[in-house]
Amino acid sequence: MNQKKPRSLFAVVHEVGHALLGHKGILNRGPSSVVAASLSSNLKRMEHQANSYAGFLMPDHSGLRTMTIDQIIKAYNVSSEAARIRWSQFR
Structure with missing residues (x-):
């Protein structure tokens, strides 16, 4: 992954998740x-x-x-939503 784009790995796995979860269609056009x-x-x-x-x-x-949540964002280079979701899994 490109080190200048730290969220690249998360983005790729997120998109793989869409495929493996059976999500259909193009979700972000328009x-x-x-x-x-x-x-x-x-x-x-x-x-x-x-x-x-x-x-x-x-x-x-x-x-x-x-x-x-802010520490998770910085440590793992993920979006605030992703960090919040992971954080909430521990509560």
């Missing part, structure tokens, strides 16, 4: 993905599932359990 997500509860669900799938890049260890 309005930006942020706008599209606000328009469709189904899209929100699929994005949440793909982010959860990619969350395995953030291992389950005691250090992660004590981190804040």
Whole structure:
């Protein structure tokens, strides 16, 4: 992966998650993905599932359990949504 694009690995695994979870169609054509997500509860669900799938890049260890969401973002170079999802899995 390109070191200048630290979220690249997460993005790739997120997209693999879409495929393995059986999500169909092109999800982010047209309005930006942020706008599209606000328009469709189904899209929100699929994005949440793909982010959860990619969350395995953030291992389950005691250090992660004590981190804040901001610390997870910086340590694992993931989006705030992905960090929040992983953080919530420990609560």
